[in-house]
Amino acid sequence: MAEDGNPVEKFYDENAEQEWQRLEKAFSRLEFASAMNLINKYFPKRGQICDIGSGPGRYAIELLLRGYDVTLVDVSHKLLELARIQITKHNLRAHGYLHTDASDLGAFGENVFDAALMMGPQYHLTDRGDRLCALRELKRVLKDNGIAIITYLNGWGLVRSGISDFPEQYEDRQFVYQLFGVGNLDIWHYTTPQVALGEIAEAELKIVTYAGAQGFAGGMKPLIEKLADENPVAYENVIQTAIQTSELPEYRDACEHLHIVVTIP
Template identity: 30%
Template sequence: MNEIEKWYDEVYDEWTRLDRHRVEFDITKRYLDHYLKGDKLKIFDIGGGPGRYSIYLAEKGHQVTLLDLSGKNVEMAKIKAKEAGVELAGAVKGNALDLSEFEGEAYDVVLLMGPLYHLIHEADRRKSIENAMRLLKKGGLLVAAFISNYAPIQDALLYCNADFDTEELLTYLENGLNEAEQGFTTAYFTGVEEAKALMNSFDLEELAFAGIENILGSKESEIMASPQYAKWIDIAYALSQDAKVYGTSQHFLYIGKK
């Protein structure tokens, strides 16, 4: 946890990541818009980073509490919320594995769109989901995100002139563990069936499972500069629940109802 915290505090700028990866951001927002129904929902964003999604949802009038392991991200969320002219219900430094200080069954929606990227042990991944479920009201929505175990291959394809190790890339399909010295902080990349089985082992009704970037991933920079960007986003959204193209995505999104 210290190594992951240091990565986000000292090395990586998570706020600008979604400027570079607008496809992920825009399609995920479309899912949130589709499934989050009602006014002034009470939302808890676990591992919400610098607040991209928290601020987006606060702008829609929801009451959003953000929690993140990185103190830098939490402070950035406060700054960016103020710049956007919205107020978060809370922005606190904390760990997805210990949410005991927060009231149970108090939230209409819980976002878990970050912690599952970095919890390399299944017991910890399950613990983070159990904690999220405890906070969620009956009938509430849990939104969870995973990094796909195809992501390293898709990333290499995106930067196709960069050197890479073929065996290493293919190994992720069998073992999703990414060590800190492999160009990213400690992470766990998840397969489709593994992600679905994990989420569906809880008291949740699966509403959606999506491959976010799908066919757009390796052409993202060109698409972002294209006047046809909105049309490509429509296509990717239409294909996002097509199981035949899940492996072309770098991120998976699960939405379930408690």
């Protein structure tokens, strides 16, 4: 279970409502839409889903609307409470809610779920051993041939988006160079595509494909938000084209978020 004083839990307990609102924002919609595109392409059409790092339930609601049986797992009590409220507002019912860390899914047996999402834990588990433990727990609870989407924070994308998101940090050139590697920023872990794929392979999960959540629009947050306000038709075309091309190698390695689709070998 999550330990007392867990800084990730504290952060999300204090920012639960903001996390619910985040995926409604013009640029963050890319992250959500690209994930749903992968779910539509690679998930089974029905079955038991474990949403690990469920947050306030945005993805769970979409999965429930599609007829999946969804169990939500999160380190934050407040996020789970908000997820329960939002799911109820949509006249939906989840299979269950579990407050725990992604590296401890001991409440579940083996081979339980047909598919899973792990979209958040791998960039909040700052210790490599904990990330590998989370991946092995994911593998344990998935059925044979089960499918999952795992998200990592990509430093190669952060070095672009940071120009608008945290420009003051660029006064330190060494900080900029650090983003090209692997490291931690407070409660956030960032990595490179090769290292992320290596961790997944070490946990003996088979990589099916991976995508850059923001596609060719990665690093363009101010421009995308401006376009959404001024030209909604053009904005919608950018969203749809970006998610449809998000698996192309020329774009995916330079995005802030990597969505990695895996299965049980």
